[in-house]
Amino acid sequence: MKQKKEKIAVVGAGLVGSLVAIYLAKRGYGVDLYERRHDMRRSGAEGGRSINLALSNRGLLPLSEVGLGEAAKKMVIPMRGRMMHSEKGALTFQAYGREDQAINSISRGGLNELLMNEAEKNGVNIHFNHRCTDIDFDNSKLFFDIDGAQKTETADIIIGADGAFSVVRGIMQKTDRFNFSQHYIEHGYKELSIPPDADGNFKLEKNALHIWPRGNYMLIALPNLDGSFTCTLFFPFEGDPSFEKLRTLQDVDQFFKATFPDARELMTTLLEDYQQNPTSSLVTVKSYPWVKNKTLIIGDASHAIVPFYGQGMNSGFEDCRILNQILDQYSDDWKTTLQVFSNTRKIDADAISDLALQNFVEMRDLVADKDFLLRKKIEAKLHELFPDRWIPLYSMVTFNEGIRYSEAMKIGKKQQAIMDQVMKTPDIHQKWELLDFRSIVDMLEV
Amino acid sequence: MKQKKEKIAVVGAGLVGSLVAIYLAKRGYGVDLYERRHDMRRSGAEGGRSINLALSNRGLLPLSEVGLGEAAKKMVIPMRGRMMHSEKGALTFQAYGREDQAINSISRGGLNELLMNEAEKNGVNIHFNHRCTDIDFDNSKLFFDIDGAQKTETADIIIGADGAFSVVRGIMQKTDRFNFSQHYIEHGYKELSIPPDADGNFKLEKNALHIWPRGNYMLIALPNLDGSFTCTLFFPFEGDPSFEKLRTLQDVDQFFKATFPDARELMTTLLEDYQQNPTSSLVTVKSYPWVKNKTLIIGDASHAIVPFYGQGMNSGFEDCRILNQILDQYSDDWKTTLQVFSNTRKIDADAISDLALQNFVEMRDLVADKDFLLRKKIEAKLHELFPDRWIPLYSMVTFNEGIRYSEAMKIGKKQQAIMDQVMKTPDIHQKWELLDFRSIVDMLEV
Numbered sequence: 001m002k003q004k005k006e007k008i009a010v011v012g013a014g015l016v017g018s019l020v021a022i023y024l025a026k027r028g029y030g031v032d033l034y035e036r037r038h039d040m041r042r043s044g045a046e047g048g049r050s051i052n053l054a055l056s057n058r059g060l061l062p063l064s065e066v067g068l069g070e071a072a073k074k075m076v077i078p079m080r081g082r083m084m085h086s087e088k089g090a091l092t093f094q095a096y097g098r099e100d101q102a103i104n105s106i107s108r109g110g111l112n113e114l115l116m117n118e119a120e121k122n123g124v125n126i127h128f129n130h131r132c133t134d135i136d137f138d139n140s141k142l143f144f145d146i147d148g149a150q151k152t153e154t155a156d157i158i159i160g161a162d163g164a165f166s167v168v169r170g171i172m173q174k175t176d177r178f179n180f181s182q183h184y185i186e187h188g189y190k191e192l193s194i195p196p197d198a199d200g201n202f203k204l205e206k207n208a209l210h211i212w213p214r215g216n217y218m219l220i221a222l223p224n225l226d227g228s229f230t231c232t233l234f235f236p237f238e239g240d241p242s243f244e245k246l247r248t249l250q251d252v253d254q255f256f257k258a259t260f261p262d263a264r265e266l267m268t269t270l271l272e273d274y275q276q277n278p279t280s281s282l283v284t285v286k287s288y289p290w291v292k293n294k295t296l297i298i299g300d301a302s303h304a305i306v307p308f309y310g311q312g313m314n315s316g317f318e319d320c321r322i323l324n325q326i327l328d329q330y331s332d333d334w335k336t337t338l339q340v341f342s343n344t345r346k347i348d349a350d351a352i353s354d355l356a357l358q359n360f361v362e363m364r365d366l367v368a369d370k371d372f373l374l375r376k377k378i379e380a381k382l383h384e385l386f387p388d389r390w391i392p393l394y395s396m397v398t399f400n401e402g403i404r405y406s407e408a409m410k411i412g413k414k415q416q417a418i419m420d421q422v423m424k425t426p427d428i429h430q431k432w433e434l435l436d437f438r439s440i441v442d443m444l445e446v
Numbered sequence: 447m448k449q450k451k452e453k454i455a456v457v458g459a460g461l462v463g464s465l466v467a468i469y470l471a472k473r474g475y476g477v478d479l480y481e482r483r484h485d486m487r488r489s490g491a492e493g494g495r496s497i498n499l500a501l502s503n504r505g506l507l508p509l510s511e512v513g514l515g516e517a518a519k520k521m522v523i524p525m526r527g528r529m530m531h532s533e534k535g536a537l538t539f540q541a542y543g544r545e546d547q548a549i550n551s552i553s554r555g556g557l558n559e560l561l562m563n564e565a566e567k568n569g570v571n572i573h574f575n576h577r578c579t580d581i582d583f584d585n586s587k588l589f590f591d592i593d594g595a596q597k598t599e600t601a602d603i604i605i606g607a608d609g610a611f612s613v614v615r616g617i618m619q620k621t622d623r624f625n626f627s628q629h630y631i632e633h634g635y636k637e638l639s640i641p642p643d644a645d646g647n648f649k650l651e652k653n654a655l656h657i658w659p660r661g662n663y664m665l666i667a668l669p670n671l672d673g674s675f676t677c678t679l680f681f682p683f684e685g686d687p688s689f690e691k692l693r694t695l696q697d698v699d700q701f702f703k704a705t706f707p708d709a710r711e712l713m714t715t716l717l718e719d720y721q722q723n724p725t726s727s728l729v730t731v732k733s734y735p736w737v738k739n740k741t742l743i744i745g746d747a748s749h750a751i752v753p754f755y756g757q758g759m760n761s762g763f764e765d766c767r768i769l770n771q772i773l774d775q776y777s778d779d780w781k782t783t784l785q786v787f788s789n790t791r792k793i794d795a796d797a798i799s800d801l802a803l804q805n806f807v808e809m810r811d812l813v814a815d816k817d818f819l820l821r822k823k824i825e826a827k828l829h830e831l832f833p834d835r836w837i838p839l840y841s842m843v844t845f846n847e848g849i850r851y852s853e854a855m856k857i858g859k860k861q862q863a864i865m866d867q868v869m870k871t872p873d874i875h876q877k878w879e880l881l882d883f884r885s886i887v888d889m890l891e892v
Contacts, residue, residue, distance in 0.1 A: 173628070176630075176727050177630045177683075177727050178628070178630070179628065179629050179630055180626075180627065180628050181626065181627035181628075181629070182619070182624070182625065182626050182627075183625050183627070184622075184623045184624075184625055237623075281622050281623050
């Protein structure tokens with residue numbers, strides 16, 4: 001690859017910042033990657049972020065494109081479906097897709113280190129302890145604070161990949177005609193743990209995402225390589241029950257015993273975890289335009305979403321892949337690329353943002369609903385019979401990286417309307433296998 | 447009034463900041479009012495804000511409550527209705543309400559000076575050139591920059607009334623779980639002028655708000671005491687036609703001649719005005735919560751709206767009146783007052799925000815529509831026959847300060863559904879006077 005003349009500055013060496021830096025270095029650009037924190041590879045990760053994430057197709061494809069597919073796969077634990085836990089401890093398993101399809105539990109820190117290492121291998125200069133304080137969009141200048149000292153850098157292109165509370169976006173927000181919203185849901189979350197057993201083994205089925213759906217709230221658990229599970233309680237801040245209402249550790253203990261009895265027994269460090277780990281909020285961020293002169297914001301910086309579709313990181317990685325694709329298409333004409341990227345990608349970011357909010361209701365409530373489970377069963381059957389014609393919404397989003405989020409949402413709405421009709425069939429719970437599946441699929445084409 | 451112990455800091459000595467300072471001084475509080483700009487009474491107003499505004503009942507009532515009703519009325523020119531100008535210069539007048547009802551054109555600068563003077567008379571200390579840079583919500587501390595020097599102040603209660611681009615709100619936005627949105631419409635505006643004639647007289651009907659509705663855009667004109675009109679062109683930033691498309695003054699001249707021929711003749715300073723005056727954007731700001739510990743944001747700082755219902759200032763003044771009312775109700779218990787105020791008032795702020803966006807379509811497009819004009823005529827008749835039972839939406843918002851914005855919007859939706867039905871009556875344009883008006887009004891109570 002021929003060395004290109006433009007110098008690129010990426011702000012934020014998190015998952016998305018590191019990946020976009022690799023893509024651009026591989027295209028032949030000189031890339032500087034500026035990170036506010038110290039080097040996590042030397043001194044361990046800071047807190048405040050979720051410990052593991054669900055990597056799925058939209059995230060795996062870009063990793064493969066930059067040559068990290070195999071390395072990433074070594075770090076994951078595949079989760080083939082949801083394992084629902086009732087109040088009485090009864091288990092129901094629901095596959096996410098076909099037998100060969102799974103989402104993958106992966107350590108955020110581990111993946112971030114893999115990406116940073118690869119970035120450096122490709123010639124990216126990572127500058128740690130660089131806190132971006134201002135950007136001059138007209139002259140593409142970046143201002144940094146390094147432990148109190150001030151530094152100014154210039155670049156031809158600036159990419160803000162500095163997360164949901166992006167400084168770069170914050171500066172854009174002060175310019176005229178910048179649309180922006182940040183909306184917090186009424187739930188927060190707290191990370192807890194199910195440690196491995198005495199022999200270092202998993203205490204629950206390893207290849208599943210465990211859910212304790214409880215109507216207005218839920219507990220989930222994702223497996224880690226060390227035999228533990230990281231649990232997350234998604235719970236209202238106020239009301240009854242809520243974080244506010246659980247005042248003492250005794251309240252916490254009682255609540256878990258009554259509500260998640262099977263989990264409580266396995267959560268041997270519950271009370272310490274509950275006390276030590278922060279209660280964090282959940283925000284949806286939307287913004288537009290994503291481009292100011294030669295500065296672009298991507299990933300959480302431009303479109304942070306709630307975690308309920310497991311698509312935050314995946315959509316950010318997809319941003320990088322699409323950006324790279326458009327650079328191909330327009331032969332590295334950045335002016336056109338930045339416009340085309342943000343015009344097309346905004347629609348998809350909005351779609352996954354809405355889908356993620358909707359999926360919270362599904363996860364915490366509907367997955368325990370008899371009608372909902374039957375719907376899923378019928379849709380799985382439709383998919384089995386007509387694999388290319390009826391792809392359930394979850395599968396389109398999670399396993400079909402060729403379908404845009406916005407397209408998936410559109411088709412999903414059509415499917416929902418059809419399934420609403422189907423579910424009105426008399427005695428549907430008994431007779432669903434007798435449905436005329438072909439005519440159902442045909443309705444999609446109307 | 448007994449002197450109260452709490453010290454109050456108000457940030458922003460604009461219209462709302464000055465008024466709330468008066469209210470609180472009259473309650474016996476020590477009030478400090480901090481203003482970023484210099485004293486406009488000494489050195490003239492800065493640009494960038496609209497020159498005149500439409501003061502209506504919701505704004506007049508609070509002014510009367512603080513004893514400024516008569517003084518304000520001396521500064522206004524009543525506008526009893528809309529005067530629509532067609533492309534061919536044909537005029538159509540549409541009354542806003544009953545004969546005794548009008549909205550009032552008033553100078554922003556003049557009214558602001560009146561309020562500042564009154565604030566000082568009531569013992570408010572106004573501190574100019576004080577740019578608020580930070581607030582410590584936990585300790586109710588304010589940080590200012592005064593021509594480069596730093597100053598810290600404390601207060602028991604802080605009120606941020608510092609406008610659509612509020613610094614106080616900006617600081618709140620960085621705290622956890624603060625919901626916020628800023629949304630720009632695709633239109634901007636530019637202020638222009640129709641100077642008085644050689645004898646100093648108005649060149650157009652004085653007691654009207656003039657509108658040149660042109661579908662996707664419009665020109666409006668409000669009278670000033672000096673015989674001039676301030677015109678505002680509300681126009682798309684991009685597209686055809688748009689600000690972007692009018693590249694030369696010749697383009698501007700041709701466009702005005704073709705589109706607003708009768709106005710063009712009167713706008714003798716059009717080309718200078720067009721060149722000198724900025725093109726400004728139009729933003730809707732929503733936020734919540736409005737309270738952080740003992741700091742409250744009010745007026746545009748918490749809910750900036752587009753100007754198409756003429757309610758920006760009026761809703762801000764109403765904020766002050768409601769705040770004062772709740773202080774009465776809870777005997778100056780600030781903790782309760784701040785909660786009750788923002789809980790109840792947020793709903794009304796959202797309502798007028800949406801109504802203002804909707805009214806743009808009405809003003810720029812529908813007022814030139816035959817069906818729309820008939821609707822208005824029928825509604826006026828309903829109001830005449832049943833003055834307490836059918837109050838048109840515009841009147842509820844503009845002339846009925848006893849009806850909350852949210853209530854007006856709710857009733858307005860009901861009225862619209864009823865009128866949609868009424869307009870389906872065969873030959874309605876010929877036979878509308880034969881309608882059974884009582885049965886129409888009865889439908890409201892269903």
